[in-house]
Amino acid sequence: MLNLTRIAPTPSGFIHAGNALNFILIYTLARHTNAKIELKIDDIDQNRSKDIYIEDIFETLKWLRLDWDLGACNKNDFLKNYSFAHKQKILFKVILSLWRKNPDIFYACKCSRKGINGIYHGDCIKLNLELEKEKTALKLHVDNDSNIILRNRYVNIYSAFGDITLWQKEDFCSYQFASLFLDEDHKTSLIVRGDDLFNSTALQLYMARLFGFENFLQTTFIHHMLIFDSNGSKLSKSNGSNSLASWRKNGKKPNELFQKAAQIIGVKEFWQVNTKEDILTCKDELDMFLRTNGQKVSSAF
Ligand SMILES: [Zn+2]
Known part of the structure; x- marks a missing residue:
């Protein structure tokens, strides 16, 4: 329906x-x-x-x-x-609760957007940084084995996007997560x-x-x-x-x-x-x- x-x-x-x-x-x-x-x-x-x-x-x-x-x-x-x-406050709460449920794949990242150059496969996951306004973004680690198939087309998320930003360093929700969450909600x-x-x-x-x-x-x-x-x-x-x-x-x-x-x-x-x-x-x-x-x-x- x-x-x-x-x-x-x-x-x-x-x-x-x-x-x-x-x-x-x-x-x-x-x-x-x-x-x-x-x-x-x-x-x-x-x-x-x-x-x-x-x-x-x-x-x-x-x-x-x-x-x-x-x-x-x-x-x-x-x-x-x-x-x-x-809606930023609600989105932040949702993201924090997902972080609690998935502690191994969420991490704070201090890299600047410019340095990342679109696709991020960085090392911050090993650093165990705090999430700090204006200093770090919150990212989701993506596995190599991350294919999504829709009909006969497929996308490997790891090579197309690298790790995904959920919360921006500038202290607002990422477009991708906000759009997804509201459609889900x-x-x-x-x-x-x-x-x-x-x-x-x-x-x-x-x-x-x-x-x-x-x-x-x-x-x-x-x-x-x-x-x-x-x-x-x-x-x-x-x-x-x-x-x-x-x-x-x-x-x-x-x-x-x-x-x-x-x-x-x-x-x-x-x-x-x-x-x-x-x-x-x-x-x-x-x-x-x-x-x-x-x-x-x-x-x-
Ligand atoms: Zn980083």
């Missing part, structure tokens, strides 16, 4: 066409299956999150005419009631992401298996294709020219985003699609898309 899915943008830049495509796919799959939609704005990285980008998320959803069932209804409601800033049953997040999914599944997060292990995942810019690069939030805020400013309508979503879903005459309602009439295509792209992970272990 698909009960709950979520639209989960990060407010660290203006929303672009690729994000909107993801929102449309989530929306249409949810309404087709009667799953509820939660708006889960991931402002975990408080240094990069900005009010103007939170506002932009609400403006974009309004422009796309996509509604949701749970979560904040506007920027002020979000900042007051839903921001991760209010809210019992999210359908997660729809761009294909660039396939490895992230694998990483979160690795943690979910280790920590016994049974809800997350039952989630259905869909990783969809991305939109590229005219140079063939992935759209990036930092590139303002791609932003939908600039589309709106120029009076551009979102029709082509709905067409692209319809094309991905497998609607034959996708160029005739203009709205969410048009996609929702394509029931067979939506069923087929879910059947052929839904990755159920419980069978993967």
